[in-house]
Amino acid sequence: MSDSYVIVGDGIAGASAAETLREEAPDAEITVITEEGESLYNRILIKEFAKGKLPEAPISIHDESWYDDHDVDLRLNTLVVDVDVENDAIRTHEGETIEYDSLLLAIGGTPQQLPVGNADAEGIHHFWTFQDARKIKESVEDADRGVIVGAGLLGIDFAAICGAQDVEAKYLMRGDSWWRYALSNEGAEIMHEAMRERGVEPVFDSGVDHFEVDDDGHVVAAVDPNGERYECDFAGVAIGLDFNTEILEDTPIETDDGVIVDEYMRTNVDNVFAAGDITEFHDTVLGERAQNGAWGSAKEQGTIAAHNMIDHGSEPFKWVSSYSITHFDFPFLSFGHPTLGDDSVEATTDEGEWRRVALKDGRVVGGVLIGDLSPQSAFKQLMREKRDVSGQKELLMEPGFAVDDLAASTEH
Amino acid sequence: MRLRRTGRVPSDARVRHYDELDERTQAVVPELADRPRTALESADLEDGDVVKFTDCSLIRTR
Numbered sequence: 403m404s405d406s407y408v409i410v411g412d413g414i415a416g417a418s419a420a421e422t423l424r425e426e427a428p429d430a431e432i433t434v435i436t437e438e439g440e441s442l443y444n445r446i447l448i449k450e451f452a453k454g455k456l457p458e459a460p461i462s463i464h465d466e467s468w469y470d471d472h473d474v475d476l477r478l479n480t481l482v483v484d485v486d487v488e489n490d491a492i493r494t495h496e497g498e499t500i501e502y503d504s505l506l507l508a509i510g511g512t513p514q515q516l517p518v519g520n521a522d523a524e525g526i527h528h529f530w531t532f533q534d535a536r537k538i539k540e541s542v543e544d545a546d547r548g549v550i551v552g553a554g555l556l557g558i559d560f561a562a563i564c565g566a567q568d569v570e571a572k573y574l575m576r577g578d579s580w581w582r583y584a585l586s587n588e589g590a591e592i593m594h595e596a597m598r599e600r601g602v603e604p605v606f607d608s609g610v611d612h613f614e615v616d617d618d619g620h621v622v623a624a625v626d627p628n629g630e631r632y633e634c635d636f637a638g639v640a641i642g643l644d645f646n647t648e649i650l651e652d653t654p655i656e657t658d659d660g661v662i663v664d665e666y667m668r669t670n671v672d673n674v675f676a677a678g679d680i681t682e683f684h685d686t687v688l689g690e691r692a693q694n695g696a697w698g699s700a701k702e703q704g705t706i707a708a709h710n711m712i713d714h715g716s717e718p719f720k721w722v723s724s725y726s727i728t729h730f731d732f733p734f735l736s737f738g739h740p741t742l743g744d745d746s747v748e749a750t751t752d753e754g755e756w757r758r759v760a761l762k763d764g765r766v767v768g769g770v771l772i773g774d775l776s777p778q779s780a781f782k783q784l785m786r787e788k789r790d791v792s793g794q795k796e797l798l799m800e801p802g803f804a805v806d807d808l809a810a811s812t813e814h
Numbered sequence: 815m816r817l818r819r820t821g822r823v824p825s826d827a828r829v830r831h832y833d834e835l836d837e838r839t840q841a842v843v844p845e846l847a848d849r850p851r852t853a854l855e856s857a858d859l860e861d862g863d864v865v866k867f868t869d870c871s872l873i874r875t876r
């Protein structure tokens with residue numbers, strides 16, 4: 403009898419696991435279940451569609467024939483509502499039971515709503531799926547004024563969409579700068595200036611107290627906690643994700659924010675694995691538990707999970723994640739865990755070029771590069787090698803920094 | 815390979831976001847952007863692939 407693998411989620415983590423399983427286990431039964439109405443597409447390009455810069459076609463990655471060609475049973479529009487680990491089965495919203503030998507949870511997260519009045523009004527958008535992107539595009543094309551909330555990596559996508567679609571927008575931030583947990587004011591100011599050039603005005607020490615709506619229930623304004631009122635016919639909210647763990651509530655599968663897995667992507671239940679945004683994994687690079695929210699990491703976790711579903715312990719996840727912003731005329735890259743650490747070093751290395759490296763116990767744990775991405779490989783190497791850079795951190799700020807510039811004795 | 819700026823994305827082009835590329839290709843793309851330079855082949859990019867790197871896309875040519 404061949405093994406049967408069930409994968410919940412057809413995002414990049416689930417899909418890359420399906421690909422790897424098919425390659426490594428040609429006779430296995432593979433089922434991929436997704437709540438969405440379409441098969442794998444490029445989630446990190448849907449913003450370009452919403453900006454009006456890309457048509458739909460290049461965003462698809464696996465069309466439905468891919469699943470037939472690879473003998474993968476794809477179930478679209480199917481929500482898994484329950485996992486029964488005692489009987490090795492999942493249950494769908496239609497009451498169907500599907501048994502597995504090995505299960506992969508690649509179920510990601512769902513954007514949070516603001517806990518304020520009228521947060522679900524017409525014209526207020528959250529951004530995760532292609533369907534969201536289609537609605538955002540339609541709404542923003544008709545809009546004149548926008549409000550954006552959420553001073554992080556997803557919020558800035560809304561800013562870029564408003565900019566590209568000629569919507570004058572106010573970007574309401576709670577603190578005094580964009581992504582203040584990873585950047586200092588100096589680095590953030592480069593991003594603020596880029597937003598302003600596109601007609602998006604950052605508003606600091608603000609946020610949303612409530613939204614106002616018209617008689618049809620459509621948003622007309624956001625009112626901030628200072629009582630300032632910002633008229634808008636479009637609003638984009640990106641304040642964080644809730645991880646989709648509710649289907650695991652009555653199971654022994656260990657969860658915290660996400661699903662807890664080891665470096666082999668296995669949960670505390672032997673034949674249940676998880677991959678992608680949903681995991682809180684043992685990060686062998688950081689030496690502690692971590693969570694990533696990036697495409698490359700989710701893809702790699704899917705592949706690693708598949709290898710270990712076939713042969714547990716065969717391949718650990720060892721990866722330095724990165725995430726870039728491609729909206730402006732300069733590049734931006736964050737890598738590792740730029741919001742962690744007990745120390746940091748930063749510098750402006752040239753006009754419009756800025757970098758910051760976060761350190762913990764003398765080791766690089768993450769950072770942000772603006773304008774000049776050339777040291778990215780060196781910084782990732784330092785992370786993987788767990789190099790102690792104590793006493794030499796200023797060298798990391800040298801424009802042409804290379805790993806060999808560090809004193810050799812620091813190698814671990 | 816070379817990369818040159820492209821304003822219009824051909825509708826049949828394969829479009830890659832910078833974050834999808836492997837680490838070596840990620841290191842090479844910024845080197846080639848805006849410069850008439852060549853780099854070693856990358857298995858990750860085929861001729862005609864469009865790379866979304868900054869606000870201006872790059873297209874791979876020989």
Ligand SMILES: Cc1cc2nc3c(=O)[nH]c(=O)nc-3n(C[C@H](O)[C@H](O)[C@H](O)COP(=O)(O)OP(=O)(O)OC[C@H]3O[C@@H](n4cnc5c(N)ncnc54)[C@H](O)[C@@H]3O)c2cc1C
Nearest residue numbers: 411413414415437481482509510530678679695696697700
């Ligand atoms: C707008 C946007 C822009 C982004 N930009 C970048 C970027 O530039 N660079 C970068 O590296 N990352 C970016 N990201 C993050 C990146 O897209 C994610 O980290 C990655 O796609 C996560 O993949 P995943 O497979 O883990 O989860 P997901 O892609 O979220 O897939 C999970 C899937 O599981 C399904 N699912 C969940 N629960 C169930 C259930 N009970 N039953 C059935 N199906 C279920 C969901 O519907 C979903 O399709 C961006 C994300 C968004 C939304």
